Amino acid sequence: MTKPNQPDPAQLPWWRREARFLDRALNPLSRVLLLLVAGLFVAIAFLPLWRITLIAPQYEEGLRVSIYSYKLVGGNDGQDLVEINNLNHYIGMRTLEQGDFVEMKWMPFALGLFALIALRSAAHGRMSQVVDLFALFTYFGMFSIGLFYFRLYTYGHNLDPTAPMTIEPFTPMLIGKNQIANFVQYSFPLIGGVLMGFIPVLLFGAFWFSRKAGESKGGG
Amino acid sequence: MKRNRIHYTFVLAALAGALFASGCSDSSTAKKSSSSGKGSPAERSYVAPGEKDDYYLFYSGGHSGQVFVAGIPSMRHIFTIPVFAPSPGVGYGFDDESKQMLGDYTWGDVHHPGLSKTDGLYDGRWLFVNDNANNRVARISLRDFKTKQILGPIPNSSGNHGSSFVTENSEYLLVATRFSVPLPMGRFAPVEEYADEFNGMVSGLKIDAASGDISVGWQILTPPFNWDLGSTGKGPSSGWAFWTSYNTEMAHSKLEVNASQLDRDYAAFVNWKAAAKAVAEGKATMMDGVPMLNPAEVPGVMYFVPVGKSPHGIDVDPSGRWIVASGKLQPTTTVFDFEKVLAAIAAKDFQDEFRGVPVINYDAIVEGEVPVGLGPLHTQYDGKGNGYTSLYIESAVAKWKLPPWTEAEKADLESVIQDKIQVHFNIGHLVIGGSDTRKPYGDWLVAMNKLSKGRNISTGPAQPETSQLIDITGKSMEMIYESYTDPEPHFAQILKADAINPIEVYPKEESEHSHAIWSLGESEIIREPGKVTVKMAAVRSQFGPEKIRATVGDTLVLHITNVEQTSDMIHGFAINGHNLNVIIDPGETKTVTLKLEKTGVFPFYCTNFCSALHQEMQGYLEVAPKGTPTASL
Numbered sequence: 001m002t003k004p005n006q007p008d009p010a011q012l013p014w015w016r017r018e019a020r021f022l023d024r025a026l027n028p029l030s031r032v033l034l035l036l037v038a039g040l041f042v043a044i045a046f047l048p049l050w051r052i053t054l055i056a057p058q059y060e061e062g063l064r065v066s067i068y069s070y071k072l073v074g075g076n077d078g079q080d081l082v083e084i085n086n087l088n089h090y091i092g093m094r095t096l097e098q099g100d101f102v103e104m105k106w107m108p109f110a111l112g113l114f115a116l117i118a119l120r121s122a123a124h125g126r127m128s129q130v131v132d133l134f135a136l137f138t139y140f141g142m143f144s145i146g147l148f149y150f151r152l153y154t155y156g157h158n159l160d161p162t163a164p165m166t167i168e169p170f171t172p173m174l175i176g177k178n179q180i181a182n183f184v185q186y187s188f189p190l191i192g193g194v195l196m197g198f199i200p201v202l203l204f205g206a207f208w209f210s211r212k213a214g215e216s217k218g219g220g
Numbered sequence: 221m222k223r224n225r226i227h228y229t230f231v232l233a234a235l236a237g238a239l240f241a242s243g244c245s246d247s248s249t250a251k252k253s254s255s256s257g258k259g260s261p262a263e264r265s266y267v268a269p270g271e272k273d274d275y276y277l278f279y280s281g282g283h284s285g286q287v288f289v290a291g292i293p294s295m296r297h298i299f300t301i302p303v304f305a306p307s308p309g310v311g312y313g314f315d316d317e318s319k320q321m322l323g324d325y326t327w328g329d330v331h332h333p334g335l336s337k338t339d340g341l342y343d344g345r346w347l348f349v350n351d352n353a354n355n356r357v358a359r360i361s362l363r364d365f366k367t368k369q370i371l372g373p374i375p376n377s378s379g380n381h382g383s384s385f386v387t388e389n390s391e392y393l394l395v396a397t398r399f400s401v402p403l404p405m406g407r408f409a410p411v412e413e414y415a416d417e418f419n420g421m422v423s424g425l426k427i428d429a430a431s432g433d434i435s436v437g438w439q440i441l442t443p444p445f446n447w448d449l450g451s452t453g454k455g456p457s458s459g460w461a462f463w464t465s466y467n468t469e470m471a472h473s474k475l476e477v478n479a480s481q482l483d484r485d486y487a488a489f490v491n492w493k494a495a496a497k498a499v500a501e502g503k504a505t506m507m508d509g510v511p512m513l514n515p516a517e518v519p520g521v522m523y524f525v526p527v528g529k530s531p532h533g534i535d536v537d538p539s540g541r542w543i544v545a546s547g548k549l550q551p552t553t554t555v556f557d558f559e560k561v562l563a564a565i566a567a568k569d570f571q572d573e574f575r576g577v578p579v580i581n582y583d584a585i586v587e588g589e590v591p592v593g594l595g596p597l598h599t600q601y602d603g604k605g606n607g608y609t610s611l612y613i614e615s616a617v618a619k620w621k622l623p624p625w626t627e628a629e630k631a632d633l634e635s636v637i638q639d640k641i642q643v644h645f646n647i648g649h650l651v652i653g654g655s656d657t658r659k660p661y662g663d664w665l666v667a668m669n670k671l672s673k674g675r676n677i678s679t680g681p682a683q684p685e686t687s688q689l690i691d692i693t694g695k696s697m698e699m700i701y702e703s704y705t706d707p708e709p710h711f712a713q714i715l716k717a718d719a720i721n722p723i724e725v726y727p728k729e730e731s732e733h734s735h736a737i738w739s740l741g742e743s744e745i746i747r748e749p750g751k752v753t754v755k756m757a758a759v760r761s762q763f764g765p766e767k768i769r770a771t772v773g774d775t776l777v778l779h780i781t782n783v784e785q786t787s788d789m790i791h792g793f794a795i796n797g798h799n800l801n802v803i804i805d806p807g808e809t810k811t812v813t814l815k816l817e818k819t820g821v822f823p824f825y826c827t828n829f830c831s832a833l834h835q836e837m838q839g840y841l842e843v844a845p846k847g848t849p850t851a852s853l
Contacts, residue, residue: 079785086760086786090832164761164833 022128030206031122034130037202038118040195045069045111047192050148052172054084054183065096066190069107072098091181092163093155103147110140127210134203141196149174258693265689265701267294275653276715277666278333278347279687282708285328287349287360292653292664292714295689295703303358303367304328304351311792311803312367315810321370329353332449332711334384334393336432340454340658344720346432347713348384348393355380357393357425359432362720364805371434375508376403376421382447382463386427388454392492393434395423396463400444404508414472418444422463422522423510424492438499439512440522443575444470445486446479449533449598451656452492455540457558459493464531464545480549484526484582486574487534487545489561495521516576523565524579528554528589533598533649537607538658542587542622546596546609552589553596553609555623560585588625590633592618593640598711600652602692603660606638610647610667616640617650617667617690619697641697643667643688644675652692653714661714665690665697668709676704685709724787726807733809735779740764753777758791758804758826759784761833769842772819776841778802781809792827795841803828819845 012020026034050067063084064075074081085095098104114137121129149171157169170180178185189197258264267273273291281288285305289298305327306313313322328351336346346368347360356372357380374380374395382396400418402409409417419441426437445465453460468485471478498504498518504511515522527534528547535544536558543556564570564584572579595613601622602608609618621629621636629635649668653661672686684704691698728738737743737755743764746753752770756763758780770776782791782804794801797818802810826837 083786086784164836 022126022131024127024210026121026125026127026130026206026210030130030210031125033202033206033209034118034122034133037133037199037206038115038122040199040202041111041115041118044192044195045108045115047195048073048190049192049196051186051188051190053186054180055186056182056184059183068104068192069111070104072096072101072104090163090165091167092160092165094158094160096155101151103144107144114140121206127207130203130206130210134200134207137199137203141200145174258691261691261698261700264691265293265295267291267296272717273298274717275661275664276717276720277651277712278335278715279668279705279709279712280330280333280349281706282331282710283327283329283353284706284708285330285351287330287333287347288705288709289365290687290703290705291717292666293689293700295666295687295701297703297705299365301360301365301367303330303349303360304354304356304370308801309803311801311810314800315802315812317811318367321367323370325354325356327353328356328358330710331381332384333713334386334656335713335715336390336427337386337657338389340388342654342657342715342719343390344715345390348386348434350380350383350395352379352381352398357384357395357434359434361432362715362722364723364726369433371425371436374423374425374436375510376405376439376512377423378405378420382422382450385450385452385461387452387461387492388458390427390429390432392437392496393425393427394450394452394461394490394492395425396442396447396450396488397421398446398448400446403441411472414444415470418472420444420447421512422447422461422488422490424495436510438495438504439507439510440490440495441507441512441514442488442522443577446475447488448531451534451536453536453540453558454538454658456562457536457540457543459491460558461490461492462534462536462543462545463488463490464527464534466530480530483529485530485547486524486579487527487531489523489525489580491521514576519578522577523561524574524577525556525561525585526571526579526582528552532596535599535601535607536656537601537622538603538655538660540658544599544607544609546592546599548595548597548612550589551591551594551596553592553599553607554589555587556585557587557623560587587623588630588633590620590636592620592637597647598649600650600655600665601660602652602662603654604662608650608652608665608692608697610643610650612646612648612670614640615645615647615669616642617647617665617697619692639696641690641699643669643690643699644686644702645669645671645673649709649711651712651714653716661716663691663693664714665692666712666714668712670708672704675702724806725785725789726805728783728785728807731781731807731809733779733781733811735811736781736809737779738781738783740783745769751775751777754779756780756793758782758793758837760789760831761826761837763793763824763826763837763839766839767842768839769844770816771844771848772816772846774816774843776812776814776816778812778814779809780804780812782806789830790828791830791837793824794827795824796822798822801827816841816843819843 048066048068052065054063063080066073152172156171173187273294275292277290277292279288287301302312312318330349331352334348335342350357355374355377359369361368377397378401379397379399381398385394397420400420402417403419422440424437425434446467448464450463464487467479469479469481499511503518504513527545528550530549531545531547533546541558546553564580569581569584570578571581592609593611593614595611597610597612599607599609605622607622619639647667648670652665667688669686672683685708687703689701691700735755737757740757743757744755752774780793784806789806792803804810822841824839
């Protein structure tokens with residue numbers, strides 16, 4: 001089944017076998033999946049990633065902040081963010097301002113880069129590139145979540161001691177539901193965040209469908 | 221156990237029997253349940269906490285100078301819109317703009333609110349009200365429920381009772397005078413010369429289609445009758461307006477007796493389109509700056525029609541064909557056929573002439589005199605072919621069938637009376653939503669009663685007014701609920717709640733105030749000789765600046781912006797000891813100008829509860845004595 005110019009992997013020493021595996025060409029299905037991944041990266045750069053909603057008795061309709069890779073958007077035409085900052089001043093929390101989130105400058109760039117890498121993998125079609133992309137994305141994902149948590153922690157812990165109200169420092173919920181004073185806070189991924197979760201699945205698919213040498217039909 | 225089973229079987233058998241029986245009379249039980257499906261009166265008027273009413277009820281506030289807003293069916297008083305009287309609760313009459321609008325007047329007498337219309341239907345843009353006392357009209361915007369304009373005193377117009385009647389497409393707000401005086405106003409003539417020297421007036425106030433701004437258009441001079449109530453035409457009567465009068469006798473004393481001598485008083489049928497045209501053609505003479513038509517010289521503008529003794533309401537039905545006038549000292553209400561009116565005018569079928577104004581032949585245009593009961597005042601329509609007339613003396617509402625009538629009905633007009641319901645007590649006006657439009661809502665009627673006579677828990681000699689909610693969806697009217705208001709609703713308008721969508725904050729981007737600021741950081745104090753100007757921001761829970769220093773004798777100009785954009789985040793601003801309370805809604809900027817006449821330090825504070833730290837929202841106005849070195853200011 002293997003092409004004549006390729007040595008039989010079984011004849012290679014064990015430590016070369018993995019290398020052969022990584023050099024393996026990807027089949028068309030895996031390449032399509034990589035194209036999809038590239039598309040997702042582009043989409044994610046534009047779509048809302050996460051939403052924090054605050055609900056209190058006098059805010060039945062909720063105050064919402066949506067997080068994009070490049071911007072912070074308050075619900076109700078931006079008014080919700082103004083209102084949250086207004087309320088936060090009572091507990092001495094720093095105002096949430098887009099300008100303070102330096103990641104909103106580099107994240108769209110990073111997502112674009114990822115899209116390019118995914119495109120390159122689809123075109124070039126090597127197993128090693130799938131593994132690289134998977135590793136890089138896992139790092140990027142973990143870093144982003146870590147950074148998000150760090151942001152939440154910092155905002156909840158660096159409270160102005162002279163603020164009208166003194167409350168115990170806290171970390172707003174990263175994902176899930178949490179009670180903060182009179183507010184119930186909900187934090188959940190939006191479409192962009194959910195799609196982000198699909199990326200490793202697609203990458204695993206690209207890996208899985210080309211894992212057997214016999215199914216490799218790509219030229220290389 | 222066994223016993224139980226027997227019982228069980230028995231019950232089952234009974235049930236089966238019942239089911240079988242009900243199967244035979246299926247339709248009748250279904251009907252019964254649907255009519256009782258309306259629920260008890262309590263259920264029908266109950267609006268649970270958190271739920272909303274279906275309709276707005278805009279009551280005139282009478283001599284309170286205000287407009288009350290209630291909800292239907294709950295009848296809960298929701299809000300009061302101040303119009304002609306200062307109202308510290310919403311800071312009306314304290315800032316420069318509303319002060320200027322009110323002028324030197326501190327009250328008004330609001331009688332008949334009128335909603336703006338497009339194509340004969342409410343368009344939800346404005347509510348117009350009149351001031352009987354000081355001859356003014358006002359426009360309230362339903363976008364923010366605020367008084368936007370007060371026009372007047374209207375020249376040559378004394379006692380603006382006969383308004384606010386809005387034409388089909390809000391072209392004009394029509395006004396007629398209750399009182400007659402020697403004109404132009406300011407001229408003296410003894411009251412004994414009333415018939416010759418005194419005059420009344422009908423005014424056409426032009427409404428700007430885009431802005432709603434009202435301006436005095438033209439006037440029509442009338443004999444010194446006391447014009448009472450009116451309405452505007454539609455359909456065949458499109459372009460016409462109608463007013464009743466009392467005192468065709470032109471008495472000037474003991475009107476109670478002397479104005480009640482004739483069996484018929486004149487109603488005025490006014491072709492306002494013809495009047496506007498005649499003015500445009502230059503047929504008017506000027507009086508006190510207003511183009512005025514003399515109907516004797518401009519034929520086709522005004523006609524008189526004799527109606528039952530001392531009438532009050534004259535109401536055009538939804539089709540525009542039937543004009544119903546109620547003579548309050550007669551037990552009947554008179555129905556005129558406007559198609560016959562037009563025919564009579566075309567044929568010059570006049571029975572008389574009064575000071576050059578043709579009096580249309582009564583017999584040629586009357587459709588019938590409906591024996592509704594004692595003291596008929598005012599008629600409203602359900603849009604299903606019925607009229608509802610308030611009966612002051614009988615303390616009741618009569619429901620009766622509008623023409624066309626069969627010959628048998630015509631022969632015995634008692635037969636068109638469908639129903640009568642007692643109200644408590646002595647009803648004046650009544651209102652059905654949309655009665656003055658082409659399409660009345662036809663489900664609720666509100667009876668506005670003049671006397672409550674202790675139906676409420678006692679409040680001493682001064683008593684509230686009662687209003688009663690009546691369900692008119694059934695064959696007979698049904699009393700549902702009663703509520704109380706401050707004195708004193710006259711007429712009202714009902715508007716579907718979903719017909720309007722009021723704003724709850726003034727959007728920052730729409731702000732046009734040249735001194736608006738949008739953060740505490742932008743606040744500014746500008747000192748000029750003799751004047752201190754402050755651009756102030758109000759935000760939870762701070763004013764900026766918090767300290768204003770000035771010298772006694774200075775003029776202080778405050779431009780206060782509520783920078784909030786959150787619904788109901790309202791701030792107030794009062795300076796201790798200065799008789800001043802401004803209320804600033806979210807996104808609003810208000811300007812106050814005051815002369816500082818006292819030295820000392822005067823705390824200012826937020827009067828409208830805003831936040832947990834509302835109490836802390838305060839600052840100081842320091843007024844230094846004259847001669848304080850400017851360096852220390």
